[in-house]
Amino acid sequence: MILRLVVAALLLFITLPTVVVIAVSFNPTAILSFPPSGLSLRWYENVLTYPQFQRAAVNSLVVTGAAVALALPVGTLAALALERGRLRGRNAWAVLLLSPLVVPGVAAGLGFLILAAALGLLRSRSVLIAAHVALVLPFVVRAVWVSVRNLDPALERAAASLGAAPSHVFRRVTLPLLKPGLFAALLFAVVVSLNEFVVSLFISNRVTEILPVAMFTYVVNYTDPTIAALSSLFIVATFVVVWLADRYLDLARVFLQH
Amino acid sequence: MTTVVVELRGCTRDYGAVRAVDALDLSVHESEFLALLGPSGCGKTTTLNLIAGFVPPTAGRVFLDGDDVTDRPPHLRGLGMVFQSYALFPHLSVRENVAFGLRERRVPAREIERRVGDALELVRLDRAGRQRPGELSGGMQQRVALARALVYRPRVLLLDEPLAALDKKLREGMRDELRAIQRSVGITTIFVTHDQAEALGLSDRIAVMNRGRIEQLGAPREIYEHPATRFVADFIGASTVLRGRAVANDRVAVAGVTLVVTSGALSSGADVELAIRPERVQLVPGGGDNVVEARVEGLVYQGAQTELTARLRDDQRVLALVTEPAPAPLEVGQTVRLHLPADAFMVLA
Amino acid sequence: MLATRDVKLALLPALVVLAVFAAALGSLFRWSFLEFVPGSLQTGGLTLANLRAVLAPQYLATIRDTVVLSALTTLLTLVAAYPVAYALARTPSRRVRSTILVLTLAPFFTGAIVRTYAWILVLGNTVITWPVPMLFTERGVLVGLVHFSMPTMILILAAALSHIDPVYERAATSLGASPARVFWRVTLPLSMPGIVSGGLIVFAWTLSAFPTPELLGGGKVKMIANVVKDLGALALTLALLAAVGRLTAGRAS
Numbered sequence: 001m002i003l004r005l006v007v008a009a010l011l012l013f014i015t016l017p018t019v020v021v022i023a024v025s026f027n028p029t030a031i032l033s034f035p036p037s038g039l040s041l042r043w044y045e046n047v048l049t050y051p052q053f054q055r056a057a058v059n060s061l062v063v064t065g066a067a068v069a070l071a072l073p074v075g076t077l078a079a080l081a082l083e084r085g086r087l088r089g090r091n092a093w094a095v096l097l098l099s100p101l102v103v104p105g106v107a108a109g110l111g112f113l114i115l116a117a118a119l120g121l122l123r124s125r126s127v128l129i130a131a132h133v134a135l136v137l138p139f140v141v142r143a144v145w146v147s148v149r150n151l152d153p154a155l156e157r158a159a160a161s162l163g164a165a166p167s168h169v170f171r172r173v174t175l176p177l178l179k180p181g182l183f184a185a186l187l188f189a190v191v192v193s194l195n196e197f198v199v200s201l202f203i204s205n206r207v208t209e210i211l212p213v214a215m216f217t218y219v220v221n222y223t224d225p226t227i228a229a230l231s232s233l234f235i236v237a238t239f240v241v242v243w244l245a246d247r248y249l250d251l252a253r254v255f256l257q258h
Numbered sequence: 259m260t261t262v263v264v265e266l267r268g269c270t271r272d273y274g275a276v277r278a279v280d281a282l283d284l285s286v287h288e289s290e291f292l293a294l295l296g297p298s299g300c301g302k303t304t305t306l307n308l309i310a311g312f313v314p315p316t317a318g319r320v321f322l323d324g325d326d327v328t329d330r331p332p333h334l335r336g337l338g339m340v341f342q343s344y345a346l347f348p349h350l351s352v353r354e355n356v357a358f359g360l361r362e363r364r365v366p367a368r369e370i371e372r373r374v375g376d377a378l379e380l381v382r383l384d385r386a387g388r389q390r391p392g393e394l395s396g397g398m399q400q401r402v403a404l405a406r407a408l409v410y411r412p413r414v415l416l417l418d419e420p421l422a423a424l425d426k427k428l429r430e431g432m433r434d435e436l437r438a439i440q441r442s443v444g445i446t447t448i449f450v451t452h453d454q455a456e457a458l459g460l461s462d463r464i465a466v467m468n469r470g471r472i473e474q475l476g477a478p479r480e481i482y483e484h485p486a487t488r489f490v491a492d493f494i495g496a497s498t499v500l501r502g503r504a505v506a507n508d509r510v511a512v513a514g515v516t517l518v519v520t521s522g523a524l525s526s527g528a529d530v531e532l533a534i535r536p537e538r539v540q541l542v543p544g545g546g547d548n549v550v551e552a553r554v555e556g557l558v559y560q561g562a563q564t565e566l567t568a569r570l571r572d573d574q575r576v577l578a579l580v581t582e583p584a585p586a587p588l589e590v591g592q593t594v595r596l597h598l599p600a601d602a603f604m605v606l607a
Numbered sequence: 608m609l610a611t612r613d614v615k616l617a618l619l620p621a622l623v624v625l626a627v628f629a630a631a632l633g634s635l636f637r638w639s640f641l642e643f644v645p646g647s648l649q650t651g652g653l654t655l656a657n658l659r660a661v662l663a664p665q666y667l668a669t670i671r672d673t674v675v676l677s678a679l680t681t682l683l684t685l686v687a688a689y690p691v692a693y694a695l696a697r698t699p700s701r702r703v704r705s706t707i708l709v710l711t712l713a714p715f716f717t718g719a720i721v722r723t724y725a726w727i728l729v730l731g732n733t734v735i736t737w738p739v740p741m742l743f744t745e746r747g748v749l750v751g752l753v754h755f756s757m758p759t760m761i762l763i764l765a766a767a768l769s770h771i772d773p774v775y776e777r778a779a780t781s782l783g784a785s786p787a788r789v790f791w792r793v794t795l796p797l798s799m800p801g802i803v804s805g806g807l808i809v810f811a812w813t814l815s816a817f818p819t820p821e822l823l824g825g826g827k828v829k830m831i832a833n834v835v836k837d838l839g840a841l842a843l844t845l846a847l848l849a850a851v852g853r854l855t856a857g858r859a860s
Contacts, residue, residue: 003690003693003694004694006690007690007691007693007694007707010687010688010690010691010757011691011707011710011711013687013754013757014691014710014711014714014754014757014758015710015714016729017714017722017725017726017728017729017754018713018714018717018725020725020728020729021721021724021725021728024728071624073620074620074621074624075621077617077618077620077621078617078618078620078621080614080617081614081615081616081617081618081621082618084614085614085615085617085618086614087615087618093618096625097621097625099625100625100628102808102811102812103628103632104811104812104814104815104832105815105817105832106815106817106831106832106835106836107632107635107815107835108628108631108632110635110835111631111632111633111634111635111636112631114631114634114635114638115630115631115634118634130624130627131628131631133624134624134625134627134628137621137624137625141621188716191716192716194718195716195717195718195719195720195721196718197718197719197720197818198719198817198818198832201836202836212718212719212720212721215720215721215724216720216818216822219720219724219727219822220822227724228724228728231720231721231724231725234717234718234721235713235717235721238713238716238717239709239713241716242709242712242713242716243709246705246708246709246712251705251708251709251712252704252705252708310781312777312780331780331785331786332777332780332781333780333781333782333783333784333785333786333788333789334783336783337781338781338782339778339781341774341777341778343772343774345772345774345775345777345778346778347775347778347779347793347797348775348797349796349797349799358779358782358784358792359782359783362782362783362784362788363783406782407781407782410782410783416781
């Protein structure tokens with residue numbers, strides 16, 4: 001009973017900022033107050049019409065789209081190799097593939113900045129995309145790997161014994177069975193890339209910056225609830241995605257397995 | 259009458275729509291070794307958990323030494339338990355595992371030392387104290403689990419399929435050892451198993467369970483020789499059960515033959531079920547009393563004997579064990595004569 | 608079903624990605640040993656001067672503050688995450704598990720900026736009037752860092768806890784241990800691997816935390832990453848100015 005109360009309180013702590021942001025986003029005045037004195041959509045209007053946000057939104061879509069399109073096949077192949085490749089030192093390979101997760105964002109960001117400067121690529125989005133691929137890859141590998149590990153190799157042998165050529169086995173058995181893992185990987189990749197901030201801050205400028213960076217700049221310079229409105233949009237989108245993922249994928253399986 | 263140590267009164271346990279234990283009454287006496295025997299899903303493990311306190315009953319009460327302990331949490335019931343997987347703590351040494359219960363009882367360190375030593379000696383593991391459970395063989399782990407459950411002298415010892423995880427040869431050795439230790443300590447023991455040989459060999463009494471109820475409760479010999487129901491007869495040594503109609507108080511008509519049945523008085527005209535064990539059915543060359551004709555349907559060679567399945571004229575199935583070498587070569591489809599001794603029948607309720 | 612050799616080749620694209628990542632880190636590493644030429648991204652010869660400069664008192668103080676703050680964050684996060692992780696790993700109800708998981712994962716996936724901005728609102732006396740100043744203090748940064756680390760810690764601890772067979776806890780109970788004693792003598796020691804790995808990850812992440820101290824510290828609380836950003840941004844600005852200057856000069860001539 002006490003445990004339940006404690007857990008509820010802690011979950012409240014986790015959710016509190018989210019609730020406050022959403023409440024504040026409907027605040028009618030520029031001076032923040034809670035609870036709001038009325039309801040207004042003006043900050044949402046502001047979000048949608050602010051030119052720098054529009055530009056950053058396009059950048060976010062381009063960078064995330066490109067990064068995910070690259071990371072998904074690369075990560076899936078790596079996960080298959082990890083489980084099926086009979087690699088020597090498989091755990092070492094796994095650690096290596098997951099390693100971008102533990103590199104400090106500031107270090108990676110500064111590193112990419114120096115690299116970009118050396119290559120003369122500071123003005124293009126290519127370094128931004130490359131960095132996002134590397135940062136998203138661990139999530140893809142992990143999600144797909146769990147699926148591959150739960151895949152009984154006997155099913156593929158059965159398909160082969162029924163006369164399917166290797167490429168058919170892959171298309172008709174392996175891929176459909178991996179679908180939940182691939183879907184989870186897609187979701188994680190999109191969400192992580194859309195929210196990436198620290199590394200992107202270093203390697204983007206006013207022209208190439210993505211939404212979180214634009215939001216950061218805005219927060220530093222202005223105090224009105226426009227960011228609350230944009231944050232609310234992010235939060236609602238994330239909640240919907242995570243909730244859908246849990247409904248259809250059983251997230252407990254993905255996250256609670258080693 | 260001996261003292262009742264554990265008593266269940268009308269205990270029922272539901273899991274959702276499933277009734278695992280159904281209005282169960284059971285008394286376990288001082289120093290007795292009682293087996294709860296039945297197939298998986300019969301409610302025997304739930305019954306054990308009701309006694310241990312891990313599962314509260316949906317209805318009914320649990321008594322320990324006459325006290326109502328239904329609402330008492332498991333750690334205050336003072337019982338000892340050996341789990342099917344042993345559940346030896348992997349982060350503690352053998353010694354620390356055995357000392358666990360004593361430390362919970364705030365026994366002084368010196369006495370813990372002495373009693374853990376004694377307990378390990380009792381299970382012949384006095385040299386393994388420093389090792390981790392993971393380094394021990396299955397049989398040794400089993401003995402550590404036993405020492406851990408006995409060292410604080412619990413009122414009752416609960417054993418949940420303690421031999422199931424061992425291979426066959428080790429199991430037989432451990433069975434004798436378990437019985438010897440239980441005798442020497444003299445502790446009241448409740449033992450859950452699905453293995454009828456284990457139950458017959460170890461227990462003072464057996465409770466055969468089916469669908470959350472006790473089908474029959476009695477001494478091993480009584481259960482084996484006088485099964486009360488078709489389920490018990492079938493579960494304890496796969497028996498043949500024949501349906502027939504009593505024509506006199508010791509005569510039953512089955513498949514057009516009148517059989518003499520010496521066990522129990524029958525009321526004429528009633529439908530009866532007769533059980534007979536395959537080892538009592540004999541292959542005979544000629545006719546006589548209690549001899550039936552049957553058609554061989556299946557033969558399974560088992561080395562020392564052959565298991566023969568045959569159909570009577572009314573299609574009822576009879577199982578027989580024929581000692582090798584068989585008196586004559588047997589073939590499927592052949593007609594044989596089977597002698598069903600009058601004193602071999604068990605009349606089912 | 609691919610042949611073993613093909614399967615090994617499948618690792619190649621991922622290794623290319625990692626190589627790019629390693630190249631970025633490598634150039635950072637190399638840069639740290641190069642002589643700094645003011646006003647330029649160009650660098651001179653090899654030197655240890657940069658490392659010596661880090662040992663200046665102002666940086667040493669930042670490093671010390673960062674380590675202390677990170678250690679505190681790790682400790683508080685462990686304490687706060689454990690009950691939630693326990694509930695997540697042990698609840699028999701799928702609905703409760705889903706609720707906890709979604710509530711935990713949503714902030715995990717909501718970016719650092721959104722979450723930090725939210726804490727600016729909460730700590731800035733808009734919702735609650737705090738008895739002591741929170742925003743732009745170490746206290747406030749600590750709250751933000753704990754909140755930021757909790758989802759990760761919950762997931763790691765829950766994974767560790769869900770790998771403990773509940774039969775050990777039952778066994779301890781049958782031996783006479785009360786629920787609190789079962790936790791202390793069995794559950795906690797068996798979850799140690801999760802505590803260690805979760806603690807290490809949170810500590811490492813917090814050491815390099817950037818947006819939380821940047822926004823919640825308001826320039827008054829500096830952690831290592833904020834100093835790095837300041838220096839990096841300065842170098843970059845100077846370099847760009849120099850480049851622009853050269854371009855303009857070139858066009859003019």
